[in-house]
Amino acid sequence: MLSKIKKEILKLLDLKEANFSMPPTSEMGDICFPTFEEAKKRGANPGGVAKELANNFKAQISNFKLIDKVESFGPYVNFFLNTAELSKLVLENIDENFGNNNIGKGKKVLIEYPSQNTHKEFHIGHFRNVCIGNTILQVYRASGYNITPMNYVNDFGRHVVKCLWGIMNSSLLGIQSLEIETAENKQKILGEIYAKASNYLKEHDKEYDEELDDLQKKLESGEEEITKLFLETRKWSIDGFVELMQEMKVEHDSIIYESEVKAQGQELVDELLSKKIAEVGEGGAIIVDLNKYKLDIALLRKSTGGGVYMTSDLALSEEKFQRYDVEESINITGSEQDFYFKQLFKVLELNGFHKKMTHIGYGLINTSNGGKMSSRAGNVILYEDLRDKIFEHLEKETRSRHEDWSEEKVRETSYILTMAVLKFTMQKHEANKVVTFDFEEAVSFDGFSAPYILYTVARINSLKRKFVQENFALVEKDFALFTEDEVKNLVLKISDFPEVVIKSLENYNSSIIAKYCFDLAKIYNDFYNKHSVLNAENEELVKVRLYLSIKVFEVLTKALGLLTIDVVSEM
Structure with missing residues (x-):
C-alpha cells in the first residue's frame, strides 16, 4: 500500500527514486526521505533541495488526497498522511489475498x-x-x-x-x-x-x-x-x-x-x-x-x-x-x-x-544453564517433554480463568496455546541467533509472546460477538471519524503487511513475520486502551472502530497463519 503512495510522490516530484523511511516521531510526519543523493546530482545543498521539493509538492497537494501536508526538515522531506483517506485505501483493500504477491509465479522451489x-x-x-x-x-x-x-x-x-x-x-x-x-x-x-x-x-x-x-x-x-x-x-x-x-x-x-x-x-x-x-x-x-x-x-x-x-x-x-x-x-x-x-x-x-x-x-x-544440547551427551530437551510441560501449565491457567468451561474446551484451547507458544518462541529471534528457552517468558500473557498476541485476537473476537448480538450493520463506514494518531499508527502497520511478506521472502527470515505479529497486536492494544470500541460516542463511531478491529483480526490471523499458528476464539 505505502509503496503505491511513495511512487505517486516520486511521480509528482519528478524523481526516479528516493530512500523512504519512517520519521523518528509522528510530529515529524509519517513518511520521509533524505535529499543527499538528489542534492549531489544537482551540486546543491541538501537542505535547500529539501525545501524546494517540499514547496513543489505543496503546489500540487490538492491533487493528492492522501497527503495532508508536507514540510522540509533539514535535508529531509516529511509527509503527513490523511488518516481518513489512508484508512479507506488500506482497509477496503484487505481481502483473503491481502499480503500475497506474484514474485514467484511460474517458479518451482524445493525446501528441504x-x-x-x-x-x-x-x-x-x-x-x-x-x-x-x-x-x-x-x-x-x-x-x-x-x-x-x-x-x-x-x-x-x-x-x-x-x-x-x-x-x-x-x-x-x-x-x-x-x-x-x-x-x-x-x-x-x-x-x-x-x-x-x-x-x-x-x-x-x-x-x-x-x-x-x-x-x-x-x-x-x-x-x-x-x-x-x-x-x-x-x-x-x-x-x-x-x-x-x-x-x-x-x-x-x-x-x-x-x-x-x-x-x-x-x-x-x-x-x-x-x-x-x-x-x-x-x-x-x-x-x-x-x-x-x-x-x-x-x-x-x-x-x-x-x-x-x-x-x-x-x-x-x-x-x-x-x-x-x-x-x-x-x-x-x-x-x-x-x-x-x-x-x-x-x-x-x-x-x-x-x-x-x-x-x-x-x-x-x-539448555537453561546455557550449555549446548547434544544427542550424544544425552542432555537434549525433547520436543515432547517441553510440549507436555507447557500444556500442563497452560491447562491449569486456562482452567483457573474459565471455571465454567467444559473439559474439552479447556484442553482444546490449552493445546492451541501450547503449539503457539512453541512455534512463536522458536521464531521470535532471527534464525542465526542462539536461543535459550525461557519458560516463564514464553508462556507469559504480557510482552513479546504468543499468549499476548493470541489474547489480542480473542479480544477482537469478543467485540465481534457482542456487536453481532446488538444487531448492528457493518455497511456504511464513515472514515472521516478517524482522526486519532493511534488509528493512523494502526492502519500504517496494517499496510506494512505485504512488504513484510516480501522482506521475509527475500531474507529467508521467519522472525520478520513473528515480529510483525507482535507489533500489530501491541499497536492495536494501544488503540483499544485509549479508545472504546463498543462504547464509543455514537453508533457510527462504533461501526467504524469495529470495522478497523475486524481488519486487524483478519491481517493478524493471516500473519499467524504464515507461522502455522492457529488462533483461539476465547482466552
Missing part, C-alpha cells in the same frame, strides 16, 4: 527440512528447524511459488551404527532387552540407547572402533541379520516422525533416505577422482583441497572406503533437481553446518553443477 536422523530423539533443535521451514514454505506459497516440501532422512550414518551396537550390547548400557521391546515410545528409547551408547563408547576410547567399523560394513553391504534390525528400528523412528510431523502441520511431498543415495554418492566420488578434482589424501581418504577458496579440505570418503555426509549429499543435491525439476533448492540446518555447506556447494560447482542452492542456518537451542 527438517532432515532429522533416525535412531535419535526429536529435540527442540529439530523443532526449530520445522518451525522455520514451515514459515519459509508458507511465505513462498504466498509469493506465488510452486513449492515442493521434501524431507531428507539420515538413516545410514555412524549414529545408526552406534544405536544398533547399543541394542546388540544393551546389557553393557544397563538396558534390558525387554525394556526395548515393550517401550511405548520406541523412538524415544532409541534416542536413549544412542545417547548411552555414545557415552559408553567415548569412555572406552577406541576400544570398539573395529567392531563399529565391521558393523558399518555389514550394514552397507546388506548383511541379513543387521539389515533386519536396521529396518525394524528405522520403522520405529519413521512412525514416530510421521506422528510428530502431522502434529506440527508438516506436509512433505516426498522423503528421500540417505540409504537411497549412498551408492550414487560413491560413484560421484569416483567421478571426481577421475576428473582429478578429488585426490587421495593422507591415510587413503578421498579429499578435495579447497584451500585456495579458503574452505580448507573437504572429506568425501573415509580411508576405509566408507562414505561420509558429503558422499551422500553430493548425490542428493543432483537427485533433487533431476527428480523435481526445480529452480532452487533450500536447505535448513543448524548454523554449525554453514561451513560444511559452503564446501559442498563448491565441490558441486567444481564438478560443473551450477544450480541455485541456498542454505539457511539457524542457531541452536541452549
Whole structure:
C-alpha cells in the first residue's frame, strides 16, 4: 500500500527514486526521505533541495488526497498522511489475498527440512528447524511459488551404527532387552540407547572402533541379520516422525533416505577422482583441497572406503533437481553446518553443477544453564517433554480463568496455546541467533509472546460477538471519524503487511513475520486502551472502530497463519 503512495510522490516530484523511511516521531510526519543523493546530482545543498521539493509538492497537494501536508526538515522531506483517506485505501483493500504477491509465479522451489536422523530423539533443535521451514514454505506459497516440501532422512550414518551396537550390547548400557521391546515410545528409547551408547563408547576410547567399523560394513553391504534390525528400528523412528510431523502441520511431498543415495554418492566420488578434482589424501581418504577458496579440505570418503555426509549429499543435491525439476533448492540446518555447506556447494560447482542452492542456518537451542544440547551427551530437551510441560501449565491457567468451561474446551484451547507458544518462541529471534528457552517468558500473557498476541485476537473476537448480538450493520463506514494518531499508527502497520511478506521472502527470515505479529497486536492494544470500541460516542463511531478491529483480526490471523499458528476464539 505505502509503496503505491511513495511512487505517486516520486511521480509528482519528478524523481526516479528516493530512500523512504519512517520519521523518528509522528510530529515529524509519517513518511520521509533524505535529499543527499538528489542534492549531489544537482551540486546543491541538501537542505535547500529539501525545501524546494517540499514547496513543489505543496503546489500540487490538492491533487493528492492522501497527503495532508508536507514540510522540509533539514535535508529531509516529511509527509503527513490523511488518516481518513489512508484508512479507506488500506482497509477496503484487505481481502483473503491481502499480503500475497506474484514474485514467484511460474517458479518451482524445493525446501528441504527438517532432515532429522533416525535412531535419535526429536529435540527442540529439530523443532526449530520445522518451525522455520514451515514459515519459509508458507511465505513462498504466498509469493506465488510452486513449492515442493521434501524431507531428507539420515538413516545410514555412524549414529545408526552406534544405536544398533547399543541394542546388540544393551546389557553393557544397563538396558534390558525387554525394556526395548515393550517401550511405548520406541523412538524415544532409541534416542536413549544412542545417547548411552555414545557415552559408553567415548569412555572406552577406541576400544570398539573395529567392531563399529565391521558393523558399518555389514550394514552397507546388506548383511541379513543387521539389515533386519536396521529396518525394524528405522520403522520405529519413521512412525514416530510421521506422528510428530502431522502434529506440527508438516506436509512433505516426498522423503528421500540417505540409504537411497549412498551408492550414487560413491560413484560421484569416483567421478571426481577421475576428473582429478578429488585426490587421495593422507591415510587413503578421498579429499578435495579447497584451500585456495579458503574452505580448507573437504572429506568425501573415509580411508576405509566408507562414505561420509558429503558422499551422500553430493548425490542428493543432483537427485533433487533431476527428480523435481526445480529452480532452487533450500536447505535448513543448524548454523554449525554453514561451513560444511559452503564446501559442498563448491565441490558441486567444481564438478560443473551450477544450480541455485541456498542454505539457511539457524542457531541452536541452549539448555537453561546455557550449555549446548547434544544427542550424544544425552542432555537434549525433547520436543515432547517441553510440549507436555507447557500444556500442563497452560491447562491449569486456562482452567483457573474459565471455571465454567467444559473439559474439552479447556484442553482444546490449552493445546492451541501450547503449539503457539512453541512455534512463536522458536521464531521470535532471527534464525542465526542462539536461543535459550525461557519458560516463564514464553508462556507469559504480557510482552513479546504468543499468549499476548493470541489474547489480542480473542479480544477482537469478543467485540465481534457482542456487536453481532446488538444487531448492528457493518455497511456504511464513515472514515472521516478517524482522526486519532493511534488509528493512523494502526492502519500504517496494517499496510506494512505485504512488504513484510516480501522482506521475509527475500531474507529467508521467519522472525520478520513473528515480529510483525507482535507489533500489530501491541499497536492495536494501544488503540483499544485509549479508545472504546463498543462504547464509543455514537453508533457510527462504533461501526467504524469495529470495522478497523475486524481488519486487524483478519491481517493478524493471516500473519499467524504464515507461522502455522492457529488462533483461539476465547482466552
